[in-house]
Amino acid sequence: MKVVHLSTYHTFGGAAIAALRLHHALRGIGVESSVLVQQTEREEEGVQGLASGFIEKKIAFARFAAERAYFLFHEKDKSVRFHFSPLWAGTDVSAHPLVREADVIHLHWINFGFLSLHSLEKLFALGKPVVWTMHDMATFTGGCHYSRECERYLTHCGFCPYVRKPSATDLSSQVFEQKKKLFSNAPLTLVSPSRWLAELGTRAALTKHLTSLAIPNPIDTSVFKPASSSEIDLNPAKKWILFAGVNTQDPRKGFAYFKEATQLLKDRLEDWGIVVFGKTEPDALTDMGLEVKSLGSLPAHEVVKVYQAADVMVVPSLEDNYPNTVIEAMACGTPVVGFDSGGISEQIEHKKTGYVSQLYSAEDLAKGIRFVLEDADYEQLKANNLQVIRQRNSFGVVANAYLSLYQKLTEMPR
Incomplete structure (x- = not known):
């Protein structure tokens, strides 16, 4: 079983860390897991970066800047600048060797110029099973990572509280329509670490036709474990x-x-x-x-x-x-x-x-x-x-849950 994980970042942010831990957990049970990120932050087995040279890194940053600049014209104010992703800019990874060789494509957090809606269209066109671990709500909204108290994603996004001029045809509505077309026949299975988000995925207008499961994030219990004494300088009397x-x-x-x-x-x-x-x-x-x-x-x-x-x-x-x-x-x-x-x-x-x-x-x-x-x-x-x-949450428990899902998806007729 060969699986490629696609994640914007290598180790920056909770979603990237969760993806990397799953990669390690899967390799621990014999799965040929690899991770493809925008650029690596250190040398690590099974992890590759798209941008390795000076020019490639500049191009990657330009995609990030273009994605943010596109939203800049729509944002309500700077407090929401990084809380909405229109998936406007990205790169095509469908021909990358890790993607071509994979039995399963596993998406994680892919915003901020890594993958775009067009990138996703190219991946879905390969016909391979695609698993998308949702680390926030952006998969099934018109762009927001968390909807706050807005529930328009349950019917149709528009009049978005994140944009400067909310309307029935605002940016969130446009992205919603693009995703609706993209997801209509996509070979896509959704996973969330929480039952809360998985259940929202089954109710959201964009994804209610898709399977949405809950599999928790893994944790390496050989690293995160109790200690017999404190190594941090804190007053032991408190x-x-x-x-x-x-x-x-x-x-x-x-x-x-x-x-x-x-x-x-x-x-x-x-x-x-x-x-x-x-x-x-x-x-x-x-x-x-x-x-x-x-x-x-x-x-x-x-x-x-x-x-x-x-x-x-x-x-x-x-x-x-x-x-x-x-x-x-x-x-x-x-x-x-x-x-x-x-x-x-x-x-x-x-x-x-x-x-x-x-x-x-x-x-x-x-x-x-x-x-x-x-x-x-x-x-x-x-x-x-x-x-x-x-x-x-132990590595073995979570890795085997995902392996079971991968096996089920690869055995299904395409």
Whole structure:
């Protein structure tokens, strides 16, 4: 079985990391898996970049710039600039050797100038089974990665809240029509890490005629695992609340609710602290109610140590598919508190591995943190996390689920 994964990025972003982990998991069970990306960020077996030379990299950047410039004329404001992908610019990879030799073509996150709608048309024309792991909603919308409260994708996109002049024939409507034609007879099977997104795929007007399955993202439990002692410089007398991958500028990530929740915990100032890593604005970390230790951007091996050192992680995203950070923490035995949103409530088993808080409630978020750090049998929570990850997200379990799907698709008459 030969499978080629198509992903814009090699290691940048959650979708790219999930795709790469699946590649490693499949190779671990004997599948001839390869990954084709815009350009590689390091030498890695089975991973190839389209752009390797100076000129090729400039052309790749030009495609990215052209894609963004095209949307620039339509965007509502700069806050949504990278939240909508019209799939206008891309390259034709249908003749690439990895694609030609593959039994199955596996799409991941392919936006920002890597593949266009025309690129997809060329791939579908090969007649090979195509699996598309949806890492956000963009597959079945007129371009937005997350629809927020808009449900027009269930009937027909238009009057889009992301564009400057919403109308029945705006950019989202035009992209919707192009996708409708493209998907009508495509040899396409949809997969989502979460049941939440898979179910939306079965309801969305563009994809309701397609099979939409849920297979969770994998995690390497030989890397993400508990540690006997902390290797991070944190006061051992305190319990530490982790906020991972901080992006205080994106309202969807719910940082404001986390900040309000920690202010409600200020009675534990002497006993608890907050540790953060990733993208953040220093001013945003003031008035948190508890001591804050910001570690900035970290390499992967240091990130694991932070998960191991933390006592609880909080993921207050208001809309998210299947954050890698949740299963990374769980694999290290660290309980997670998150909102009842998207696929997060599927990742966390309420009061068994962590706490699922009422959406938009900072009070319940704070209650969840108190539950983990004060009320629960912490060692039992930790043991439950490890068991769930082993049974649901380990490399072998996820790789075999995908292999079963590949085999079924390749045995079907074309």
